[in-house]
Amino acid sequence: MRRKTVSRFAGLLATLGVAAASLMSGAPAFAQPVAGEGEPPMIGAPYNWGMNLQPAAGPIKDAIHDFNSLVLWLMIIITAFVGILLAWVAFRFRASANPVPSRTSHHTLLEIAWTVVPVLILLVIAIPSFRLMYYEDRAPDATLTVNVTGRQWYWHYAYPDQGNFGFDSYPVQEADLKPGQLRNLDVDEPMVIPVGQDIRIITTGEDVIHSFFVPSLGVQKYTIPGRTLETWLRADRPGTYYGQCNQICGQNHWLMPIVVKAVPQAEFESWTASARQRFAAEGPVSPAPVPTKVADAAAATLAR
Template sequence: MLGAPHAWGMGLQQAGGVLKEVIHDFNQMVFWIIVVITIFVAALLGWCMWRYRAAVNPVPSQTSHNTILEVAWTVVPVLILIVIAIPSFRLIYFADQPREADLTINVQGRQWYWHYQYPDNGNFSFDSYPIADSDLQPGQLRNLAVDNPLVVPVGAAVRVITTGHDVIHSFFVPSLGVQKYTIPGRALETWFQADREGTFYGQCNQICGTNHWFMPIAVRAVPRAEYDAWVAQARTRFAQGQGPGWPAGDLPQAVASVAAPAPQN
């Protein structure tokens, strides 16, 4: 599966995990409630315009303070909001944290790239930089492909602990239904679960600086055996947190321009 926007796409991105499926269900419920309300209001306005037009109703009614009508247009919206609120609160609670996490990953947002740490697999860490346009390979997506994707096993509940290194960023992967701020000095928790093998893309959606748009996220979901093999290789490659994927002197110019720290106010 490829979790990414596509040309002429409508609606939400295809769900790649259980959390996004629940978000889809809630979105569909609210959408059809809005459709029914819109049709009802439009029909009511049309009926009033036709039934009470001046040609057939030259003497308008002076009726006011209709108790039944006032109670109805107060109670009905309240009931609609309750119908929306109950599943909304359930979704917020469900998305807050996993019951039994299979894996924990620390995510740190930096200007302007991501730093990942795997405390459950030897505590290795690495940086994830965007791939410049000039270095893109066939099949890689512009402004979304990265040198070192976040790798997770298919079907695993992944606890994500976010923090910020400099300013507020946002860890946002639409097809997995996960979004959490990375705030300096604070540790926040969320989770996701990729139920399909594939690559799921996201980006920081906070205005975190001049180049905040140049901060893509790639989550690669692989079978457990392939994940275990990747972990064994990653422990050596990223020993003692010696990422990123390129040595600093070999970074493409476009990446090097955004990797330098920005002055702080």
């Protein structure tokens, strides 16, 4: 009878573990739909009732998903093992079954095991973790470079390989949103990249530390004044990918959305030809401490 009770309890823990893994690993019923043949472009943004990382739009995010799944399964196995062990100890060594408790003070083999096993678990986590960090670091054969500058509180993008033009990217105010645009996430000028190309990202900051973070592309890099940092990204499918500064950089920190638009090569070339003329005609932009577009958006929000 006792064995049946313990067996049922262990089975219940295992079932709960498998159910949790299914939910956390991004089952299709809980995931954002992605673009496929004949479907609209992918939208990389937060979605209602999301229970997992945002769907991957490129190889970096794919690698992050794999690492996340590895750590998740290790956590489930460890949690289930500890739960079953605690239940067995509580049942097996309860006072009614052990009126005279054991006086064992140590067990050499057990002490070696609970030292060596955690070390092995950490190695299992550390090796793919270091590989992922080096993989995210830089692209040796990037086809395009985009310089990203974080400013209070907006982004500046420059394309040195495409005629050395640059432009500022401001959030779209709520009153100006068009159908389909996302509140607090859409911008007037997105960063445009070609699909399927490795894009080198060079970041720097003009005033304080910001963070260039686009979850669906698996990219995050600080923009630090006086320093240049490098990372890379690639979008394997056309779409619009949203991000935000996730570094607390001041009172208008929430007004620093990021939009990366991935388009086919022909469309990208057409956009760069137009952008060279458009932004050259506007001339260089002298950044103000609080740009008018940002100040207006912040004031409108505070007024509500």
